[in-house]
Amino acid sequence: MARVELAVIDDAPAVALQGLDELWFQVAGTVCNLRCRHCFISCAPDNHSHWFMTRKQVREALDESVSLGVKEYYFTGGEPFMNREMEEILADALELGPATVLTNATLLLPRRARRLAALAANSPYTLELRVSLDGITREMNDAIRGDGAFHRCVEGIRNLVAEGFLPIITCMRSWPEHDTPHYLQGFRELLAEVGYHRPRIKILPPLLMGEEAGRTRGYEETERVTARMMEGFDASQLLCSRARLVTATGVQACPILLEAPSARVGETLSEAARTPVRLKESACFTCYLSGAICSNTGSGVGGEL
Amino acid sequence: MGGPPVGERGPGGRGAELALDAPMVGSLPGSPMRVAAFGGIYSNHRALKAAIADARRRGAEAILCLGDLGAFGPSPDRTIHLLRDEGIPVVRGNYDDSIARGLDDCQCGYTDPRDNHYARISYEYTLANTSPESRRWMAHFPREIRFHLGPLRVLAFHGSPRRMNEFLWETTTPTHFLRGMAEALEADVLLGTHTGIHWSRDLGDGYWYVNAGALGRPANDGRREVWYAMLSADSRGPGSGTNGSGPGGSVGLQVEFVPVRYEVELLADEMRDEGLPHEFIETIRSGWWTTCLEVLPGKERARGRW
Ligand code: SF4
Ligand code: SF4
Numbered sequence: 001m002a003r004v005e006l007a008v009i010d011d012a013p014a015v016a017l018q019g020l021d022e023l024w025f026q027v028a029g030t031v032c033n034l035r036c037r038h039c040f041i042s043c044a045p046d047n048h049s050h051w052f053m054t055r056k057q058v059r060e061a062l063d064e065s066v067s068l069g070v071k072e073y074y075f076t077g078g079e080p081f082m083n084r085e086m087e088e089i090l091a092d093a094l095e096l097g098p099a100t101v102l103t104n105a106t107l108l109l110p111r112r113a114r115r116l117a118a119l120a121a122n123s124p125y126t127l128e129l130r131v132s133l134d135g136i137t138r139e140m141n142d143a144i145r146g147d148g149a150f151h152r153c154v155e156g157i158r159n160l161v162a163e164g165f166l167p168i169i170t171c172m173r174s175w176p177e178h179d180t181p182h183y184l185q186g187f188r189e190l191l192a193e194v195g196y197h198r199p200r201i202k203i204l205p206p207l208l209m210g211e212e213a214g215r216t217r218g219y220e221e222t223e224r225v226t227a228r229m230m231e232g233f234d235a236s237q238l239l240c241s242r243a244r245l246v247t248a249t250g251v252q253a254c255p256i257l258l259e260a261p262s263a264r265v266g267e268t269l270s271e272a273a274r275t276p277v278r279l280k281e282s283a284c285f286t287c288y289l290s291g292a293i294c295s296n297t298g299s300g301v302g303g304e305l
Numbered sequence: 306m307g308g309p310p311v312g313e314r315g316p317g318g319r320g321a322e323l324a325l326d327a328p329m330v331g332s333l334p335g336s337p338m339r340v341a342a343f344g345g346i347y348s349n350h351r352a353l354k355a356a357i358a359d360a361r362r363r364g365a366e367a368i369l370c371l372g373d374l375g376a377f378g379p380s381p382d383r384t385i386h387l388l389r390d391e392g393i394p395v396v397r398g399n400y401d402d403s404i405a406r407g408l409d410d411c412q413c414g415y416t417d418p419r420d421n422h423y424a425r426i427s428y429e430y431t432l433a434n435t436s437p438e439s440r441r442w443m444a445h446f447p448r449e450i451r452f453h454l455g456p457l458r459v460l461a462f463h464g465s466p467r468r469m470n471e472f473l474w475e476t477t478t479p480t481h482f483l484r485g486m487a488e489a490l491e492a493d494v495l496l497g498t499h500t501g502i503h504w505s506r507d508l509g510d511g512y513w514y515v516n517a518g519a520l521g522r523p524a525n526d527g528r529r530e531v532w533y534a535m536l537s538a539d540s541r542g543p544g545s546g547t548n549g550s551g552p553g554g555s556v557g558l559q560v561e562f563v564p565v566r567y568e569v570e571l572l573a574d575e576m577r578d579e580g581l582p583h584e585f586i587e588t589i590r591s592g593w594w595t596t597c598l599e600v601l602p603g604k605e606r607a608r609g610r611w
């Protein structure tokens with residue numbers, strides 16, 4: 001076992017940052033109002049292993065980001081809207097550039113949706129809401145995301161659409177790939193019912209980590225990125241070649257590897273931008289195969305009609 | 306780090322390789338004070354013809370094409386012959402790069418199945434209908450063109466200075482990002498296209514970004530007109546549409562986006578005759594995009610109909 005582990009680490013290729021296009025914030029730490037079974041960082045109301053970022057912490061990184069030429073800001077958790085300062089944080093970010101929030105939408109009541117629309121209208125930049133919904137029926141979604149999640153999420157989407165947003169609906173694929181058209185159609189019908197007639201849908205490949213590893217299967221030992229695999233491979237496909245994740249306690253290589261000590265690349269953003277990422281983790285293998293599933297555009301199966 | 310990643314320029318990276326015989330940098334002769342620029346022709350030879358005539362009428366001393374000659378429209382060689390006959394310099398677009406090299410797709414990077422479906426139809430049609438001679442000509446398009454507009458240093462490219470197929474939309478491109486790039490590349494004016502929607506921004510202290518939009522299809526605004534950009538070095542100092550004076554100087558940039566009318570119905574007829582999809586025809590007739598919607602940011606998408 002030990003020998004295998006050592007060999008894997010020795011072989012792990014390094015990826016340097018080509019440019020800090022995407023700056024991610026673990027703005028809600030691992031705190032979430034839901035407790036999804038597939039959550040790849042096992043977020044929950046009582047998971048306090050990573051705490052909320054303060055507006056001041058975010059501000060400092062935003063200030064640093066200007067000279068680093070950042071193009072887009074992403075906010076994730078946990079559930080970003082569990083952070084009490086979230087709207088102020090978004091206002092700060094939207095002064096500088098476009099912002100995307102990855103949310104479960106269950107906390108997006110009409111009044112909050114209206115305030116978000118006002119924030120968006122006051123900025124020259126786009127505010128994107130990326131909503132996770134993991135099924136086309138209550139049964140399918142709630143089996144993964146917990147009782148009541150479906151109803152509250154769909155209501156959140158309704159509120160966003162009513163305010164003029166075109167949220168990006170993301171769904172982790174939990175079916176065989178060839179069934180995707182069927183599910184896309186199901187999403188379109190569901191979303192039309194809440195007034196969303198030109199939905200932006202993105203189907204994501206599953207990441208086998210955290211809770212998800214127990215639900216299906218973990219990565220196998222051989223599923224690692226090796227130096228040989230990187231020969232002739234376009235590293236710009238990997239998020240860590242153009243992104244970093246800022247947390248309350250330091251900077252990680254990418255939003256997928258919040259927990260991995262090997263993916264900690266610095267205390268400050270500038271330091272993290274200089275530090276190459278060693279692709280030691282098995283999740284890197286999924287990245288390698290799937291491309292940048294985290295960004296708004298890029299790999300992932302969309303479903304527009 | 307200091308500034309955006311200019312080190313990424315050059316061959317390598319997504320869709321960034323050049324055909325072997327292409328120079329990296331082209332130029333325009335002299336220092337014109339007034340230059341017309343357009344991109345995204347998408348085989349709309351009728352709009353192209355109208356735009357060239359209009360730009361001359363308005364006193365353009367030079368005309369520059371920012372790339373993407375093919376897609377959507379009929380008979381790609383008509384557009385190519387027109388540009389060649391007029392001697393208009395062309396910056397290499399992702400579409401031109403793909404066609405010249407016979408790649409599998411247009412390098413727009415669509416992942417949505419519907420967008421992909423239509424992108425494939427237009428790409429395969431364009432590839433099959435572009436003559437070998439045209440393709441050889443396109444293989445010489447430089448990746449960027451540098452020139453002086455009066456005293457202003459202009460860097461013209463297709464998508465972004467670092468990547469031919471990078472989308473620079475108005476609502477997703479921060480000012481600091483563009484400003485850092487302009488300073489690092491020693492250009493007062495960054496001039497590109499690729500998105501299909503025109504916009505410009507004063508980046509402060511004498512720096513500018515201009516997206517010339519597209520001649521090939523309307524700007525997803527419900528109007529039938531298509532657009533080009535007229536850039537003038539404005540020595541009369543600050544005024545409407547200028548960025549005022551840079552340190553120690555009084556020369557600003559004046560950007561005017563010019564709507565172009567052309568024979569939409571005749572083009573629609575040609576597209577129908579060529580068996581091009583009804584959706585493409587609907588776009589030029591209605592002014593609303595019907596395909597390639599996936600890459601639009603939320604705000605631009607919300608302004609359109611689909
Ligand atoms: S998947 Fe998202 S909504 Fe679900 S527990 Fe994790 S962070 Fe919360
Ligand atoms: S998980 Fe992906 S983005 Fe993160 S470090 Fe590994 S390869 Fe890079």
Ligand SMILES: [Fe+2]
Binds near residue numbers: 463470
């Ligand atoms: Fe293009």
